[in-house]
Amino acid sequence: MAGHDLPRQLAFMLPHAESLTRDNFLGGPANAVALALIDAWPEWPSRTMMLVGPEGSGKSHLAAIWADVSGARSTAAHALGAADVPDALTTGALVVEDLRPGEVDERALFHLLNLAREQAAHVLMTARLAPSSMDVELRDLRSRLRALPMVSLSPPDDQLLRALIVKFSADRQLAIDEAVVSYLVSRIERSSAAARRAIELLDSEALRQGRPVTRALAAELLSTLTGR
Structure with missing residues (x-):
């Protein structure tokens, strides 16, 4: 209606179970x-x-x-x-x-x-x-x-960090392309925890805004992702 703000879409964050099996473990030099x-x-x-x-x-x-x-x-x-x-x-x-x-x-x-x-x-x-x-x-x-x-265990190298981003996206059934992966690898803290937080935030914002996860969306959220 005119004169009234449209309600913002609510993002319902459902829990995403992570498989902690041997086959699901991502190995690399760090671990x-x-x-x-x-x-x-x-x-x-x-x-x-x-x-x-x-x-x-x-x-x-x-x-x-x-x-x-x-x-x-x-x-x-x-x-x-x-x-x-x-x-x-x-x-x-x-x-x-x-x-x-x-x-x-x-x-x-x-x-x-x-x-x-x-x-x-x-x-x-x-x-x-x-x-x-x-x-x-x-x-x-x-x-x-x-x-x-x-x-x-050491912080992940680029290859492992990239694999973690892809894995966390797959765990949430979130479509993410190579441009977004490369963008995140070059900018977030080098840790599995940071990768997980980045994907959780991207998923939440994409759902709230009704947008796909793109490099542009990641750039908009960069200050939140990095804490800067």
Whole structure:
């Protein structure tokens, strides 16, 4: 009607499940050593290993792959309490996700590592920081963590970042052409998390505006995508 603004189209963001299988994992130089570790199980250099890398680098995906083949249970590090430790190791394998200093019951974690050693259980921990950079108050735990073999995941190179953008688009059934992929690779932060956020925003805006995902739309959203 004249004199009235047309209502903006609402974009209903439905959850998009991501497959965390071995076949769905995108490998590259940034994660090759970590993927080789998972594939080598149970021939690990230690029964307890740690994966370290930035947000969205693939730690959780690798942990899910290992849990599938090993029968491991999984727990968030911040949710682990002393009473949970015995049951956590009942399958003989456990994933402890996202270990962060100051957000974990240090005595419970130390108890877990001791019990895992006694029971010859396998434990895979993930963290964003290397143990040497963690501020751990419990001296025995600090020493134990720093002695653990660690595998690092690096930021993706151009080829892997490109593949991640295509994968995240396919997960959302979002049509995206080579021009958009190249544009994003050259401008977003070099991380899986940034690629995921970029595709989520492009999908949302394309739906809201009733437009296809084009390089022009990506350029319009660049300040939001990069935070600049």
